[in-house]
Amino acid sequence: MSVSTSDEMVPPTRRRAWRSSPVLRFVLAQPLGAAGLLVILIMAGAAILANRVAPYDPEAVDFMAMLAAPSFDHPLGTDAFGRDILSRIIHGARTALSIGFLSSLLGCTAGGLLGVTSAYFGGKVDLILQRFVDIVLSFPIIVLALVVVAVVGRQPIAGIDLNLIAAIAIPIVPRAARVIRSAALAVRAMPYIDAARAGGYRHSHIILRHMAPNVLAPYLILLTAYIAQAILLEASLSFLGLGVSEPKPAWGLMLAGDSANFYQEAPWMILFPGLAISLAVFAFNLFGDSLRDWLDPKFRM
Known part of the structure; x- marks a missing residue:
């Protein structure tokens, strides 16, 4: 009497559903990207549960434990004020990921809309917008962020550094606009765009309903990649x-x-x-590169 294996005991429909899962296909096709995603999920989980997983209050001062070396009580040691470094790194993940995600989301969304609009109208509108993008791109991203912070200042609202988020997002806008415009130019040449214009649809309707969804893949790749850039930029500005x-x-x-x-x-x-900064940036870069390869048909076998 033969003993059936665990794979044979699973119904064929369920086996096919599991093997066709996009998550499993991504893990098998892009193991490095999956490793980066795992690190991101761990950091996100630590940031969300920071109040529970951090062993100490990150702002609590203990002058009896100043500059304590890593030990059982303080696994990563303490700083000059006796604050636990592990607790501050865990809570710092919340700061880095929230500012990084919001900055990248704001910058890539604004840049994506700018790029799609520029590609859709073309002509003088495209020429003017792209010359503006060229001017902004001539400044290094850190210099432009410093200028924005110096102009708008810092004014946290409800615990959120909105001005800092804006200062990081603004340098992302022209970079995202240039990439999205390239993808939108191919979409603009499609016959259904001309059909929509001939049908009398408004420009905003065509841009938002017909063009923007078709550049979603490069948008998601940029969003992931610029989170790493935003985390590094936030750390630089804080430094x-x-x-x-x-x-x-x-x-x-x-x-x-x-x-x-x-x-x-x-x-x-x-x-x-x-190490925390390097690991976060490395994980997002790994995931972003793997996501690009996975979504781009040219890289598929």
């Missing part, structure tokens, strides 16, 4: 004192101030926040 302010935990802020003064005596103050 320079133009981002998140004390005592709010932020990875870039943890690298500034006293960390630079005690890097020889307490190297863990710089090491672990730097």
Whole structure:
């Protein structure tokens, strides 16, 4: 009497459904991207449950534990104020991911609409918009963010640094617009766009209902890629004192101030926040590159 395997015990319809799952196909086709996604999910889970998983209050000062080396009580050590570094890194994930996601979402959405509009109208409208994009692209992204922060300042509203989010999103807009415009030009040449215009539909209707959905794939790739850029930019601004302010935990802020003064005596103050930034940026870049390969038909076998 033969013993049936677990795969044979599963109904054929369920086996086909599982094997055709887009998640499973992505994991099998892009293992590095799946690893990056796993790291992102772990960070997101830690950020959401920060109040429960963090062993200490990230803002609690303990002068009896100043510059404590990594130990059982403080796995990643403490800073110059006795604050637990592990707790601040966990809560800093909430700051980095929220600002990174909102900045990338705002910048890519505005840039995507700008690129689609430019490709749809063409002619002088496209010429003017693209020359404006060229001017903005001539500035390095960090310089442009510094200028925006210097102009609008910092004014958190309901705990959200809206001005900081805007300062990071604005440099993303022209970069997203240039990429989305390239994809939208191919969509604009499709016969159904001319048919919609001949049918008397409004320009806004054609742009939002017929063109924008057809550039969704490059939009999602840009959204993922620029989250990593936004996290790095937020950390840079916080390091320079133009981002998140004390005592709010932020990875870039943890690298500034006293960390630079005690890097020889307490190297863990710089090491672990730097690893958190590098890991987050690396994970998003891995996932973004794999998502591009998976969605682009040219890369499919």
